[in-house]
Amino acid sequence: MTLRLRNPDREVEVAGARRVREVLADLAIDPDTVLVIRDRTLLTREDVVGEDDLVEIRPVISGGSDGAPRRRHRSGSGPRCRRCRAPAVIELRRHNSSFCQPCFVHHVHEQVRRAVKDHRMFDPEDRILVAVSGGKDSLALWEILLGQGYRATGMYLGLGIGDYSDRSGSVVRAFAEERGAELLHVDLRQEYGFDIPTAGAKGSRSTCSVCGLSKRYVFNRVALDHGFDVVATGHNLDDEAATLLGNTLRWQTEYIARQYPVLPEREGMVKKVKPLHRLSERETAAYAFLQGIDYVVEECPLVAGNTQLRYKDALNHLEAGSPGTKASFYLGYLDRAADRFRDADAAAAAALVPCERCGQPTTGRFCAFCRARAQMLGERLGAPRPDQVAAELSDETLPVEIYGR
Amino acid sequence: MTLRLRNPDREVEVAGARRVREVLADLAIDPDTVLVIRDRTLLTREDVVGEDDLVEIRPVISGGSDGAPRRRHRSGSGPRCRRCRAPAVIELRRHNSSFCQPCFVHHVHEQVRRAVKDHRMFDPEDRILVAVSGGKDSLALWEILLGQGYRATGMYLGLGIGDYSDRSGSVVRAFAEERGAELLHVDLRQEYGFDIPTAGAKGSRSTCSVCGLSKRYVFNRVALDHGFDVVATGHNLDDEAATLLGNTLRWQTEYIARQYPVLPEREGMVKKVKPLHRLSERETAAYAFLQGIDYVVEECPLVAGNTQLRYKDALNHLEAGSPGTKASFYLGYLDRAADRFRDADAAAAAALVPCERCGQPTTGRFCAFCRARAQMLGERLGAPRPDQVAAELSDETLPVEIYGR
Numbered sequence: 028m029t030l031r032l033r034n035p036d037r038e039v040e041v042a043g044a045r046r047v048r049e050v051l052a053d054l055a056i057d058p059d060t061v062l063v064i065r066d067r068t069l070l071t072r073e074d075v076v077g078e079d080d081l082v083e084i085r086p087v088i089s090g091g092s093d094g095a096p097r098r099r100h101r102s103g104s105g106p107r108c109r110r111c112r113a114p115a116v117i118e119l120r121r122h123n124s125s126f127c128q129p130c131f132v133h134h135v136h137e138q139v140r141r142a143v144k145d146h147r148m149f150d151p152e153d154r155i156l157v158a159v160s161g162g163k164d165s166l167a168l169w170e171i172l173l174g175q176g177y178r179a180t181g182m183y184l185g186l187g188i189g190d191y192s193d194r195s196g197s198v199v200r201a202f203a204e205e206r207g208a209e210l211l212h213v214d215l216r217q218e219y220g221f222d223i224p225t226a227g228a229k230g231s232r233s234t235c236s237v238c239g240l241s242k243r244y245v246f247n248r249v250a251l252d253h254g255f256d257v258v259a260t261g262h263n264l265d266d267e268a269a270t271l272l273g274n275t276l277r278w279q280t281e282y283i284a285r286q287y288p289v290l291p292e293r294e295g296m297v298k299k300v301k302p303l304h305r306l307s308e309r310e311t312a313a314y315a316f317l318q319g320i321d322y323v324v325e326e327c328p329l330v331a332g333n334t335q336l337r338y339k340d341a342l343n344h345l346e347a348g349s350p351g352t353k354a355s356f357y358l359g360y361l362d363r364a365a366d367r368f369r370d371a372d373a374a375a376a377a378a379l380v381p382c383e384r385c386g387q388p389t390t391g392r393f394c395a396f397c398r399a400r401a402q403m404l405g406e407r408l409g410a411p412r413p414d415q416v417a418a419e420l421s422d423e424t425l426p427v428e429i430y431g432r
Numbered sequence: 433m434t435l436r437l438r439n440p441d442r443e444v445e446v447a448g449a450r451r452v453r454e455v456l457a458d459l460a461i462d463p464d465t466v467l468v469i470r471d472r473t474l475l476t477r478e479d480v481v482g483e484d485d486l487v488e489i490r491p492v493i494s495g496g497s498d499g500a501p502r503r504r505h506r507s508g509s510g511p512r513c514r515r516c517r518a519p520a521v522i523e524l525r526r527h528n529s530s531f532c533q534p535c536f537v538h539h540v541h542e543q544v545r546r547a548v549k550d551h552r553m554f555d556p557e558d559r560i561l562v563a564v565s566g567g568k569d570s571l572a573l574w575e576i577l578l579g580q581g582y583r584a585t586g587m588y589l590g591l592g593i594g595d596y597s598d599r600s601g602s603v604v605r606a607f608a609e610e611r612g613a614e615l616l617h618v619d620l621r622q623e624y625g626f627d628i629p630t631a632g633a634k635g636s637r638s639t640c641s642v643c644g645l646s647k648r649y650v651f652n653r654v655a656l657d658h659g660f661d662v663v664a665t666g667h668n669l670d671d672e673a674a675t676l677l678g679n680t681l682r683w684q685t686e687y688i689a690r691q692y693p694v695l696p697e698r699e700g701m702v703k704k705v706k707p708l709h710r711l712s713e714r715e716t717a718a719y720a721f722l723q724g725i726d727y728v729v730e731e732c733p734l735v736a737g738n739t740q741l742r743y744k745d746a747l748n749h750l751e752a753g754s755p756g757t758k759a760s761f762y763l764g765y766l767d768r769a770a771d772r773f774r775d776a777d778a779a780a781a782a783a784l785v786p787c788e789r790c791g792q793p794t795t796g797r798f799c800a801f802c803r804a805r806a807q808m809l810g811e812r813l814g815a816p817r818p819d820q821v822a823a824e825l826s827d828e829t830l831p832v833e834i835y836g837r
Contacts, residue, residue: 275680276750276757278764280772337753341746345681348742352681359683367685367772 048072073105087312120350138305148300153256161195163315164261185214187222212428221403244396250297262301265308268353269338284372295388453477474521478510492717525755543710553705558661566600568720569666590619592627617833626808649801655702667706670713673758674743689777700793
């Protein structure tokens with residue numbers, strides 16, 4: 028049997044017929060962090076792989092797929108679907124249950140419906156701008172929203188990260204074309220004069236920090252300019268739990284306060300929602316795979332050393348010892364702690380004034396995006412130049428390329 | 433060169449003269465989790481060890497000493513004391529500084545003075561009961577309080593954990609005798625009819641849980657009976673950070689609220705303080721070593737699989753990537769978050785009533801200790817038997833053996 032391991036990309040030979048869980052244990056791979064794929068089909072831990080198989084072990088959790096092997100497992104015949112008792116294609120340890128393909132797809136849609144309803148994210152008449160990167164989460168989100176009949180337009184922001192961005196852009200365009208969905212495209216360098224690799228090399232912020240900042244800024248700007256009611260992002264439970272861990276380890280109360288699945292509209296800030304926050308990274312990866320969504324599996328090449336990955340790694344180790352840790356951490360925060368931090372955000376919101384350069388809300392004279400951009404371009408953000416401010420504050424909308432309209 | 437590694441206890445041969453940091457890197461040992469000792473002297477990372485050395489690598493952090501080797505290190509000559517520029521015996525990455533022996537001892541005492549003062553833990557006239565286990569933290573605490581002139585009586589609770597308890601008891605008695613300090617001794621089996629190994633095997637609580645419960649109960653009871661103003665425990669920064677992580681991952685708001693270095697006196701509950709909460713486990717271990725305090729290095733043999741160790745392990749990994757993580761987590765909680773949880777504890781405190789069996793405060797009919805004990809002894813805690821309650825609620829004090837008075 029040949030195993031193809033993605034990330035790192037290598038092939039290993041495994042002798043004889045064995046259960047998936049045994050193969051993963053030998054490789055010290057945490058089964059909760061990978062999809063095991065044979066002939067375009069997901070395998071459960073109890074499935075047997077044999078001599079002539081080519082099996083792909085695809086990591087789903089950013090930060091790698093290493094970790095302690097599981098101790099507990101079912102013995103005997105393969106797992107069955109919790110809803111209909113058909114043979115299962117995926118096991119979810121956190122829910123202590125397994126699903127067949129149709130019931131798993133139903134489960135994912137239900138989790139999104141519940142998120143949308145519980146947090147009043149949007150209504151069927153709302154125009155939703157879906158921030159799509161080409162990864163599993165954002166494409167799964169877009170597909171789900173389209174499938175549930177929402178008015179969901181995709182938007183792709185070209186970050187200029189060489190081949191990685193090229194591939195991401197193609198995947199997103201192919202997705203939109205295949206489904207006849209509307210896609211907006213903005214190129215960071217073209218519109219703002221810098222790209223992410225430059226930003227990482229020149230600015231004082233980390234690459235990941237300036238990338239996140241740019242995305243939040245541009246998606247908000249485009250949503251405002253083009254009359255969208257809400258921006259939806261593909262943040263999943265693992266993302267939110269890792270961010271919450273980072274914010275909590277430093278007790279950054281203002282950030283903790285803003286870690287909600289919905290950020291309401293404010294002057295100059297469109298409403299933001301995270302409909303996948305109840306689904307783990309492995310669930311969104313399995314969903315994308317099962318629905319035949321072609322997505323970019325590789326991590327961003329600039330992500331190495333990202334602190335977010337360290338938090339994910341820490342949580343993965345804790346989750347391996349105690350399944351459900353991430354869900355009880357993030358969802359428990361929403362239930363029992365978020366209200367205790369609400370005032371920290373309110374205080375920050377009260378202090379917002381328009382950026383003297385671009386007009387977007389900020390706490391200082393210039394917003395973080397304009398400051399980072401000026402640093403990158405070697406500009407000085409001194410006293411406001413009235414002509415320039417007027418131009419930037421004008422009603423002119425940011426030009427976007429529109430596909431599929 | 434022969435290296436003696438404690439926990440696991442083994443010896444390894446290392447060829448040639450090398451720096452301590454290189455030796456640790458080869459063994460994949462995180463320098464922040466061990467003391468390196470030669471000829472009863474601490475070595476820094478830059479010290480060179482050679483062919484004829486017998487070097488002990490002593491773990492200080494419960495949960496083992498594995499972890500990623502440090503990347504950054506000084507080059508050139510050895511580190512110097514931050515206060516007096518003498519050659520250093522210990523480096524503290526979190527403080528980005530090194531200390532010689534006298535200045536390190538001064539630093540530890542200062543941290544304790546600051547904790548006592550900031551949180552108004554006790555005054556010189558207060559009678560302090562120090563809960564001592566025989567480990568580095570509690571003995572260091574007792575030694576520091578005695579050194580600072582406080583009226584500190586030790587109390588040792590015999591847990592009945594075979595050789596481990598025997599050794600712990602001897603170490604504590606030797607400490608008290610050597611210093612002419614007063615020591616109280618209570619034996620759990622003798623007074624309450626069970627010991628910790630039995631508790632782990634019989635009860636529904638985990639061994640560590642029933643052990644912690646028993647300690648809190650008995651120390652409080654003895655302090656009340658014998659007129660102590662305050663119970664001081666040796667919980668260090670690593671302990672508090674790990675507990676806070678566990679409570680935060682589940683957002684157990686009532687427990688989070690009670691994670692304060694001081695718990696004030698309440699009806700039936702003596703004041704509790706944690707004067708070492710600003711010092712890491714490695715700092716207390718180094719202090720105990722440098723002051724020649726003989727302590728039990730081994731972990732409790734029943735501790736395997738303890739979830740607290742998983743939290744310590746997660747924090748150690750995060751600390752290795754970002755020194756100061758634990759301190760900013762726990763001390764940041766005290767500064768910026770504790771107030772937000774205060775009401776959860778107040779609500780719990782308001783609901784306290786006397787246990788129908790022993791009279792100690794509890795939220796139900798019977799306190800957790802009486803319930804756990806009844807389960808262990810196969811008793812039924814049904815309707816209160818007035819004769820029994822009267823006896824247990826009487827003014828009779830719990831008998832203790834007193835040494836050194």
